[in-house]
Amino acid sequence: MTAISVENLSKTFRRKPALKNVSLEISSGEMVALIGASGSGKSTLIRHIAGLERGDGESGAITVGEHLVQNSGKLTRNAKAIRREVGVIFQQFNLVDRLSVMSNVLVGLLGNMPSWRGTLGLFTRSEKLTAMRALHRVGIPETALQRASTLSGGQQQRAAIARGLVQGASVMLADEPIASLDPASAKRVMQTLSSINRADGMTVIVSLHQVEYARHFCQRTVALRDGEVAFDGASTALTNDFLREIYGEASEELVLPDAPVTTTDEDDEESVSLVPAFAGA
Numbered sequence: 001m002t003a004i005s006v007e008n009l010s011k012t013f014r015r016k017p018a019l020k021n022v023s024l025e026i027s028s029g030e031m032v033a034l035i036g037a038s039g040s041g042k043s044t045l046i047r048h049i050a051g052l053e054r055g056d057g058e059s060g061a062i063t064v065g066e067h068l069v070q071n072s073g074k075l076t077r078n079a080k081a082i083r084r085e086v087g088v089i090f091q092q093f094n095l096v097d098r099l100s101v102m103s104n105v106l107v108g109l110l111g112n113m114p115s116w117r118g119t120l121g122l123f124t125r126s127e128k129l130t131a132m133r134a135l136h137r138v139g140i141p142e143t144a145l146q147r148a149s150t151l152s153g154g155q156q157q158r159a160a161i162a163r164g165l166v167q168g169a170s171v172m173l174a175d176e177p178i179a180s181l182d183p184a185s186a187k188r189v190m191q192t193l194s195s196i197n198r199a200d201g202m203t204v205i206v207s208l209h210q211v212e213y214a215r216h217f218c219q220r221t222v223a224l225r226d227g228e229v230a231f232d233g234a235s236t237a238l239t240n241d242f243l244r245e246i247y248g249e250a251s252e253e254l255v256l257p258d259a260p261v262t263t264t265d266e267d268d269e270e271s272v273s274l275v276p277a278f279a280g281a
């Protein structure tokens with residue numbers, strides 16, 4: 001079953017094309033990496049799929065699950081249903097700093113309950129238990145009562161993933177979720193995404209700068225270059241030589257220096273062996 005479909009999407013910002021005729025079909029349950037040098041269009045594509053941005057008129061249709069998100073530059077009226085279906089994680093500013101982690105996770109329920117109850121913050125015991133279970137799933141239950149502002153960057157990303165779980169999202173869009181994290185935290189966030197993909201069947205698109213993570217955590221990679229799909233296929237095909245072929249000098253942005261690709265044991269997350277930079281993670 002198709003989880004996300006993008007057809008001929010183009011987007012121009014002030015006469016400068018950011019996406020050019022992008023087409024993409026992602027099946028339910030896939031975890032797909034979106035890679036590309038800075039400015040290649042990764043965030044723009046994710047924002048369009050989430051319904052946060054409209055494509056150029058006369059171009060582009062995007063469907064998430066059964067919902068048409070937008071067509072020919074117009075967002076559809078399904079916004080509420082789509083927001084329920086899609087969890088979005090950004091590089092930063094995912095949480096409301098002054099609220100507890102638990103309250104931030106409970107925000108995921110707001111689309112599924114009467115607005116008066118949400119406004120008053122009246123959550124049932126069972127809803128709080130659901131949030132607690134989600135925090136367990138992402139490995140940070142002990143932070144539930146802390147203010148979100150006290151969490152590390154990696155913990156904040158995992159709390160945002162927990163919010164997506166509580167929301168009941170079937171699709172998780174993660175826009176450079178590990179860009180500002182140290183290698184150990186980055187690895188944990190990627191493992192968490194991988195786990196919700198495999199155990200919960202969540203379809204995941206994760207945009208990444210460093211291709212190592214794509215190779216280790218995602219079977220499929222879509223590589224953007226100047227707003228166009230330059231590659232769409234098995235992540236294992238993305239050798240450093242091939243990246244150089246696609247991106248030329250810009251490939252240096254995507255490849256960790258001296259990063260050998262080691263085989264991974266996908267069934268044992270803790271045994272995932274990455275590059276030397278991850279040693280001790």
Ligand SMILES: Nc1ncnc2c1ncn2[C@@H]1O[C@H](COP(=O)(O)OP(=O)(O)OP(=O)(O)O)[C@@H](O)[C@H]1O
Pocket residue numbers: 013014017018036037038039040041042043044045
């Ligand atoms: N709101 C905007 N207004 C004007 N130009 C924009 C806007 N958003 C993106 N762009 C331009 O669109 C192009 C693609 O940007 P985008 O942020 O999608 O790239 P990216 O691959 O996510 O880059 P990065 O890895 O640096 O985040 C860039 O040229 C960028 O300057």
